[in-house]
Each structure stands twice: as structure tokens, then as C-alpha cells.
Amino acid sequence: MVWCPDWSVVAALEEAEASPRSPAAVLSANVVEVCNGPARSEGVRRGQRRRDAEARCPGLLVLPTNPDRDARAFEPVLATVEDLRPGVASLRPGLLAVRAPGSWYGTEEEAAATVCQALVETGVWDVRIGIADDLFTAEQAARTAKVQSWEVVAVGGSAPFLRGLPVHVLEGDGPQGRELVSLLQRLGLRTLGDLADLPGAAVEHRLGLYGAEVRRRARGEDAALFGARTPPPELDAEVAFEPPLDSVEAITFSVRTTAERFVTQLAHHQVVATGVRIEAEAEGAVCSSRTWLHPRHFSARDLVDRVHWQLQSSTVGGSLRSAKDSGAVRAPIDRVRFLPEVVEPAAAHGEALWGAASDDLVERGVARIQGMVGFDAVRRPVLQGGRSPSARQSLVPWGERPVDLRPLDRPWPGRVPGPAPVRVFATPPAAEVVDDAGREVRVSDRGVVTGEPRRFRVGGGVLPWQPVTAWAGPWPTDEGWWADGVGLSARFQVVGADGRAWLLLRAPDGWSLEAGYD
Amino acid sequence: MSSARSVAALDPGRSVVEQLRERVAAMEHKPAAQAVPTLPGLAALVPLHAGATYGVDSASLALALAAGASQAGEWVGFAGCADFGVEAAAELGFELSRTVLVPDPGDHWLEVAAALVDVLRVVVLRPPASVDARAAGVLDSRLRTRSSVLVVHGHWPRVAARLSVEESSWTGPTSGAGQLLERRARVVVHRGARPPQRAELTWPGVHRADPQVHELRRASG
Numbered sequence: 034m035v036w037c038p039d040w041s042v043v044a045a046l047e048e049a050e051a052s053p054r055s056p057a058a059v060l061s062a063n064v065v066e067v068c069n070g071p072a073r074s075e076g077v078r079r080g081q082r083r084r085d086a087e088a089r090c091p092g093l094l095v096l097p098t099n100p101d102r103d104a105r106a107f108e109p110v111l112a113t114v115e116d117l118r119p120g121v122a123s124l125r126p127g128l129l130a131v132r133a134p135g136s137w138y139g140t141e142e143e144a145a146a147t148v149c150q151a152l153v154e155t156g157v158w159d160v161r162i163g164i165a166d167d168l169f170t171a172e173q174a175a176r177t178a179k180v181q182s183w184e185v186v187a188v189g190g191s192a193p194f195l196r197g198l199p200v201h202v203l204e205g206d207g208p209q210g211r212e213l214v215s216l217l218q219r220l221g222l223r224t225l226g227d228l229a230d231l232p233g234a235a236v237e238h239r240l241g242l243y244g245a246e247v248r249r250r251a252r253g254e255d256a257a258l259f260g261a262r263t264p265p266p267e268l269d270a271e272v273a274f275e276p277p278l279d280s281v282e283a284i285t286f287s288v289r290t291t292a293e294r295f296v297t298q299l300a301h302h303q304v305v306a307t308g309v310r311i312e313a314e315a316e317g318a319v320c321s322s323r324t325w326l327h328p329r330h331f332s333a334r335d336l337v338d339r340v341h342w343q344l345q346s347s348t349v350g351g352s353l354r355s356a357k358d359s360g361a362v363r364a365p366i367d368r369v370r371f372l373p374e375v376v377e378p379a380a381a382h383g384e385a386l387w388g389a390a391s392d393d394l395v396e397r398g399v400a401r402i403q404g405m406v407g408f409d410a411v412r413r414p415v416l417q418g419g420r421s422p423s424a425r426q427s428l429v430p431w432g433e434r435p436v437d438l439r440p441l442d443r444p445w446p447g448r449v450p451g452p453a454p455v456r457v458f459a460t461p462p463a464a465e466v467v468d469d470a471g472r473e474v475r476v477s478d479r480g481v482v483t484g485e486p487r488r489f490r491v492g493g494g495v496l497p498w499q500p501v502t503a504w505a506g507p508w509p510t511d512e513g514w515w516a517d518g519v520g521l522s523a524r525f526q527v528v529g530a531d532g533r534a535w536l537l538l539r540a541p542d543g544w545s546l547e548a549g550y551d
Numbered sequence: 552m553s554s555a556r557s558v559a560a561l562d563p564g565r566s567v568v569e570q571l572r573e574r575v576a577a578m579e580h581k582p583a584a585q586a587v588p589t590l591p592g593l594a595a596l597v598p599l600h601a602g603a604t605y606g607v608d609s610a611s612l613a614l615a616l617a618a619g620a621s622q623a624g625e626w627v628g629f630a631g632c633a634d635f636g637v638e639a640a641a642e643l644g645f646e647l648s649r650t651v652l653v654p655d656p657g658d659h660w661l662e663v664a665a666a667l668v669d670v671l672r673v674v675v676l677r678p679p680a681s682v683d684a685r686a687a688g689v690l691d692s693r694l695r696t697r698s699s700v701l702v703v704h705g706h707w708p709r710v711a712a713r714l715s716v717e718e719s720s721w722t723g724p725t726s727g728a729g730q731l732l733e734r735r736a737r738v739v740v741h742r743g744a745r746p747p748q749r750a751e752l753t754w755p756g757v758h759r760a761d762p763q764v765h766e767l768r769r770a771s772g
Contacts, residue, residue, distance in 0.1 A: 428635075
């Protein structure tokens, strides 16, 4: 069991690019959910209200709760441990279970040291490891361990180890744990051992199923282990050539039936392959191996095409493809093997006769794009309240829930009426607007326009001046005046000579082009 | 949920059997010619067909072409449109929860567009300045086997129809008074070597403003 304490704070600090040593707390509904060590030493506690927490620790960094972020940040930790010992189970962000590597690293202590070192190298400072017979004991052992250290409970030693623990360790189980702790303390039961000594029927009667479960755990009777992965059925398919073939055309022709068999075999298990590894062997050794991904799923014909491309690309280097050697392979191939790498239920990939592509399919497609260009690059548009067009919208990363949206049903005085602009610039380009005499148009503190806009241009002189045929405004706003805001700014709708309309913003520091009606 | 949405996805004006036949043909990877829902104001001018590419020269036309499908509950996507106006889309009836944005695909724009075309019904792409015929060919061949429509805002080597705004005017503002109310634009549609077709459209909510085109259609057909 590997435990990284206060993981949401660690993840949030990493996202906020703040120092991991600064006091911080993650709040949900203005109540402290998790806080880190420096904050705890200042007196911040879980369940405290925001006001109280900030009063005790004025420098407290308050971070919003976001379970998706925590899980995402925990992914590299899982991968690191998985490199050392496969079969990792993530119990929740910050806590993972893995079978203690056997004698490979020597003793269990040495294994723990190896895992610990690997994690510290990836930048996770606070790592604690517990090793025990069952999950509950291992978690408690990890909680008693020091930073970057480990605690080993000997085989069969779970019950004595747990007996000595005070009951408040159950607080980690969430609200029902906290409730039980308070009840047990009022009953005068101080340690888990006290609970374990009570008769089982009485505990179940008074404390319910959860209490009975805790008692079983404390007696070391509950050997909860994490779900072991069931090995998938053997779905590989291979074909051997005797004698070995040395032409791509002949090979692709011969793998056709094998590819069909491979796809039917998968269909028999009601799955389809979206990622397949194709291996070609020459003289008993793998000479070409590559994983192919398919946007939907592989049919037999797709597989044959992939074999063709793979063998052909391994024969000719890059784009220097001459007609002479395009059909020959480097060494005669005597075996081609298909290994399914990613299989998914066939039902998720069927195209519906009624209606469009299923939502699952879209999710998968978008996940693939996220893999290509990054998690943040794919967005989902949502509306929110605000005065400027860019404040009235928000682009939420795909797969995350929008948080802290301003309400739409408020009046938002000062917002520009009329149809919404089609183009909203994320970074408004600077603009210039002048009147008849060529002077810059300004807006006074009382919202009076100093001259009539006649010409405007964008991009600091790169684009030519454009005459204004019609304009409307100003719509003044003074946002954040209570906290040293930018001062009075005003928006104008301006129609250019080409019949296109723009939304221009006059801020104290100059004009900018906020949006276009195109 | 799916049954309510899918019935809406069928065009009530045409026979159900015929539309289902088209879908079966699309699933069997035959050349798709399935009709994709289009806004009523645009349906007579540019009926969208699956597997085709349409070129536009303004963001509002791109939005209008994708709006019909989104209203009908289909998934739509925008690649390279960093200045997507969410409120304008909502006013056109976009189902925002079924809209995917990739504001800045960078160098991967072709792969991103291809991946979007695989799963979405209408994809609006703003490609970088220069698109060579090979890159366009990759996407076109992908489109042919999918039941989706590509709308390109910008230059594209081969399109089924190209829409451009010839003339545009706004009513509402004068010298400082009023506000933007209505936009009228003359849109011209080029289809290969055929004579260009013109139409007057009005915003907000794309509508046809020229009755004579309907009369011409009635006289000819």
C-alpha cells in the first residue's frame, strides 16, 4: 500500500504552480476538505469553515476542490509503481495498492525502499508505504509510517498491530467513520482492540453493518484484498509460411484468412479490436513489430492493409521508394502474428440504425484527440453570466465539470444588447479609433464620448484604416471599482465600410477589438 | 432518450424507408449521399450531403451550416476556431453539450480534423493558410467512408460548394444611437462550373429574404 497524504492539496498546488511547502487547503462548500502539513501546524483542521481557517493561518492558500484533477495528477504515480510491479490498483487518488514484490528486490523493506525512491525521483515528496497481509492493515501501517519511509507488519501480525491503534484512525473512512469514532469515544472505547473484544452480535446490533465490519477488520478476520485482474482469453492469431515468403503481395494474400479468423474469434467474444500489434518473424526472430490503432475497429481487410503497409515501410526507407524494390521484403518472412492490444465491447462500436453515432463513440474519438494534442486542447463550450462577450462564455476542458460559473439569470447591467458576436477573441488585438480631426476617440469619466468615431484600424498599423459607416454606444461598465479595477471602460458597436460589424472596447489604456459579428 | 432524439434526426418530409436505406448504405461503406439536417433558411440553397466538403469565407456562414445538424441532436465539432462565439451558437440553437471544440490544434490540425470526422456529423475546420492537395486528399478520402460533413472556413483545394458573402449591411445603429438589430447579406454559392447562385440571407437566425428564388424554383421544377 502506497499512501501520498493530502493528495488533493499536492495536486492543486502543482496545478497552481505554487511551492509544495506553502500552507494550503482544498475547500468544498467553504469547508476545509483537506489541508497540508504546514497548514495543519498553524491550526487548520478538516471540517473547519473557511473564515476560521483563514483566521488561524492568514497566509493560507485556498484551492478549489476538483476530483478529476486529483485523479489525473495521480496517474504518473500509478505508472511509476506499475513499472516496478504490474497489477496496481488505485483505491482513490493518493492511495494505491500493489502486491508486495516478492523476492525480486530482496526483502519487503528493500522493495518498499525501491518504490519510495522511484516516486521521490518523480517529484512526489510525501510518500508513505505500509506492507501487511490485508488492505486495511496496510493502509493503517502506511498512515503510521514517516515521510518517505515504510512500516512493515509481519505476516499474521495484523491483529496485534491493529489492537493498539486509537479509534480515530477510522476518520479516514469518511462521514460514517467520523460518526462511529465519536460514538466509540463517548462509549469509552479508546482503541480498536477495545472494539475487537466486544461480542460480535452486540456490535452488529448497536453499531450496524459498518461497525461489525470494523470489528472484523480489527480482529484481523477480514482479509480484504484488491480485485486481481482476470487474465483475458487468448485472442492472438498467427500464420506460418512454409517455405518463407519474400514478397509483400504474397504475404498479404496469405494472411487474409488468418485476419478473418482473428476478427471472427474476437466477434465470438463480443469484442472488437481497436489496437492491434502486428509482428512478422524472419528466421525465427521478430524482424518487424508495430502497433496499429484504428479510429473505429479493425475489419479483416483493414488488418491485411496494415500488414502490407508495415512490411512495405520496413523494406523501403522513407520516401525513397523505387518501383524495383517496393514489393520485396528484407528477409523472407516465415510467420505473421496478430496480437489484440486494445479490445472493446462490440456493442459500443455498432452504428445505430436509428440516430447517429453513439455517445460512447464520440467519447472515444475525443479521448484519442486528447492523446494527440493534450488534455487541455479539447474544450466544451458553456454559457455563463457576464458583461463582455468573452466573459459570457467559458471553454471547459473536455471531460471536466465546469466550476465557478457566473449565473446567467442576473441582469448584468452594462452588457451590450443585440445579437451575440460570432467571433470572440480570446486575446483582443489592439485597435485605434479616431474622429474627423484624426484625434483618438476617448470616453470621459462620466461616459461622454469626446468625438464621433470616423475611422478605425486593427493590429497596430498592419491593416489599413477603415471608415466607420455606423456606430452605436457607448455601453459603459466600471468593473471591480471596489478593488482597484481597471476603471471605466466602454464598448462600441462599429460597422465598417465592408458591412461587417465589430465590438470595440475603450479601456483606460486604449482601444481593443473584443469581438466580431462577421 | 435515444429514441426521442433519433426520430427527430429523421427528416419528416421524406419517406422513412428511403432514409433508412441511405443509412444502411452508409454503414456498408458505400459512397454516402445521406442528407444532413440543414437550417430551413439554407436548405434550399445548400442542402448538406454526408461525405462532401463545403467552403465558406465567414465565421457566421460556418456556424449557420453546422447549426441545423446540432439542432437535430447531432454531434458537431470545430477545429482551429479559437474565436468561437458560444453565445452566438446558442442563439442559433446549438446543443452545446454535443459540441466539441479544438481551439488550437497547432501542427496536428489534419490528424485532429480526421479524428473528428470519424465520430462527429459536422466538422468545421479553419485550416492554416496553405493547404496542399495531398493533405486535403487524406481528409477527403476519410470523409467518403464516413457519414459526416466537412465545412472549411478558408482555402481548400476541392469543395462541393463554396459560399461567400458578397455584400453585407446592418440595420440598427446610426451615429451613436440605437444598437445592432439585423444583418442582411447577399451570399453567392459557387458549385464547380455551374453558374453561381445568389441569395439574400438575414441574421439573427438565418432566414431567406428573397422570395423570387422560391418562385424560380417552382417555375423550373
